[in-house]
Amino acid sequence: MPANRRSVAVIGGGYSGVACAVHLSRAAREPFEITIVEPRPELGRGIAHSAGDPDHRLNAPTHIHCFYPDDMDHFTAWCAANDIGQKDPDAFDGERLYARRWDYGTYIGEQLARHQADNPSGSAVTHRQAAAVDIAKQDKGWAVSLDDGGQLSADAVILTTSNAPPSVPPPFRGEVEGHAAFFRDPWDVDAMGRIAADARILVVGTGLTMADVVTTLMRDGPARRITAVSRRGLLPARQRKEPPDETLLEALTRKPPKFVARHGKPERLLDLFRALRGDIAALAEQGREWHIAFDDLRDAASEVWPALPRPEQARFMRHLRPWYETHRFRLPPQNAEAMDRGVREGRLEFRAADIVGARVSGNCVDVSLKPRRSTRVADTLYEAVVNCTGPVNVASAGGNPLLHSLIEGGLAVANPFGLGLEVDGDCRVKGRDGSTDGTFYAVGPLTRGRFGESNGVPFIMMQAVAVGKKLAAQFANQV
Numbered sequence: 001m002p003a004n005r006r007s008v009a010v011i012g013g014g015y016s017g018v019a020c021a022v023h024l025s026r027a028a029r030e031p032f033e034i035t036i037v038e039p040r041p042e043l044g045r046g047i048a049h050s051a052g053d054p055d056h057r058l059n060a061p062t063h064i065h066c067f068y069p070d071d072m073d074h075f076t077a078w079c080a081a082n083d084i085g086q087k088d089p090d091a092f093d094g095e096r097l098y099a100r101r102w103d104y105g106t107y108i109g110e111q112l113a114r115h116q117a118d119n120p121s122g123s124a125v126t127h128r129q130a131a132a133v134d135i136a137k138q139d140k141g142w143a144v145s146l147d148d149g150g151q152l153s154a155d156a157v158i159l160t161t162s163n164a165p166p167s168v169p170p171p172f173r174g175e176v177e178g179h180a181a182f183f184r185d186p187w188d189v190d191a192m193g194r195i196a197a198d199a200r201i202l203v204v205g206t207g208l209t210m211a212d213v214v215t216t217l218m219r220d221g222p223a224r225r226i227t228a229v230s231r232r233g234l235l236p237a238r239q240r241k242e243p244p245d246e247t248l249l250e251a252l253t254r255k256p257p258k259f260v261a262r263h264g265k266p267e268r269l270l271d272l273f274r275a276l277r278g279d280i281a282a283l284a285e286q287g288r289e290w291h292i293a294f295d296d297l298r299d300a301a302s303e304v305w306p307a308l309p310r311p312e313q314a315r316f317m318r319h320l321r322p323w324y325e326t327h328r329f330r331l332p333p334q335n336a337e338a339m340d341r342g343v344r345e346g347r348l349e350f351r352a353a354d355i356v357g358a359r360v361s362g363n364c365v366d367v368s369l370k371p372r373r374s375t376r377v378a379d380t381l382y383e384a385v386v387n388c389t390g391p392v393n394v395a396s397a398g399g400n401p402l403l404h405s406l407i408e409g410g411l412a413v414a415n416p417f418g419l420g421l422e423v424d425g426d427c428r429v430k431g432r433d434g435s436t437d438g439t440f441y442a443v444g445p446l447t448r449g450r451f452g453e454s455n456g457v458p459f460i461m462m463q464a465v466a467v468g469k470k471l472a473a474q475f476a477n478q479v
């Protein structure tokens with residue numbers, strides 16, 4: 001590395017890590033040495049865009065999947081230039097393109113490659129293929145320890161480790177989780193290819209991961225019968241039909257956001273949801289969709305969520321989170337159609353039930369389900385159980401050894417609701433003593449506890465741009 005160059009270690013090389021590296025290289029006023037630490041061979045995929053299954057799609061149209069705030073339709077144009085509509089005709093729902101997540105990962109990888117070859121600051125962006133296991137403060141900057149025994153020194157660190165694979169739900173821990181009929185990783189499509197074509201299958205979870213998995217399972221085994229279960233049996237909502245009356249960038253940068261302009265920042269959950277219900281009722285009177293009001297709340301989340309006192313946030317997590325998430329994270333129309341077809345043909349059913357027990361029985365798993373609002377428990381044998389409880393980013397529960405060690409060492413604090421790490425309004429990681437350091441950031445889903453929304457690509461892009469500018473300005477001032 002050339003002497004005197006500032007160095008930045010980006011930990012994690014999915015969408016967030018790549019966005020941080022690229023936007024830092026664009027904002028820098030001098031050449032930086034930017035290293036993306038990522039164990040996967042390819043950058044830009046992460047968990048979200050590694051799925052090779054042709055039916056695992058982005059859950060919103062291409063224009064939502066932005067990468068450059070100054071060219072929000074860049075991915076849409078890339079799809080056109082790469083004939084995605086011709087190569088993947090099912091992507092088009094009649095109005096918009098819902099591209100494959102794999103293709104999006106390819107696109108993100110290409111953006112990185114472009115900036116590796118040339119970027120405005122002349123920064124070097126390299127990939128260190130390893131996992132970070134620890135980070136320690138040193139005299140000057142940070143020391144990042146890697147799982148291959150190596151170490152990296154950096155003037156600044158950005159954490160983007162985000163989603164860990166789903167944990168095993170308690171009834172399946174122990175004997176069942178090691179059994180061939182239990183599928184812990186819902187994105188391991190090859191493993192699921194081993195499920196018999198006429199199997200009876202239990203899918204645990206009824207969110208977007210379930211939608212991906214049942215689409216694949218039904219496509220590859222028309223005789224399979226699938227039960228998808230969750231405690232409340234709530235299913236993800238359908239996409240909105242009415243197009244927004246402003247661009248995505250306008251919605252994301254509007255000050256104050258529309259919801260706040262109408263209602264301020266309620267300090268009680270009751271007032272917040274009363275305001276939302278009022279907006280929805282007003283829209284309904286005009287024959288318009290609830291989605292419009294809901295999206296206004298979503299786009300105001302970074303102001304509304306932090307304004308709720310902690311006990312109100314806790315109440316949201318206890319009672320409203322599943323409801324919010326099923327309206328927030330919506331089905332690509334292609335998956336919605338596959339699910340409807342499965343139900344119509346009697347191959348797919350949804351249940352609201354608690355899983356009260358599970359044990360191995362020969363080649364099967366015997367699962368005890370207690371339907372919601374019932375005391376009667378029924379046992380059923382399943383030839384396969386697929387864990388679709390969704391990714392975890394709970395740092396303290398050992399979801400990621402690096403985060404675990406940062407928390408143990410006091411350099412970071414887990415959000416009390418399991419929503420990543422505590423950060424300040426500029427994405428600086430808070431230590432146990434509440435202090436922050438202008439050279440230690442987190443970007444993406446790890447920051448959801450602070451911003452309420454940080455999982456969707458547009459929100460991550462905005463954070464990556466802001467952190468890039470901040471670091472660039474900070475280092476420029478230190479010269």
Ligand SMILES: Cc1cc2nc3c(=O)[nH]c(=O)nc-3n(C[C@H](O)[C@H](O)[C@H](O)COP(=O)(O)OP(=O)(O)OC[C@H]3O[C@@H](n4cnc5c(N)ncnc54)[C@H](O)[C@@H]3O)c2cc1C
Binds near residue numbers: 046164
């Ligand atoms: C299955 C799935 C589908 C999704 N679909 C959409 C969608 O359609 N639209 C949308 O807007 N959002 C979607 N999301 C939300 C998603 O969070 C964001 O879109 C975005 O892709 C997150 O990228 P990321 O880089 O933050 O996280 P991830 O994709 O989780 O990547 C994190 C990376 O960090 C690496 N890592 C972890 N620990 C370490 C370590 N210790 N050292 C080094 N590297 C480490 C991992 O290997 C991984 O590659 C989806 C999420 C999932 C899980």
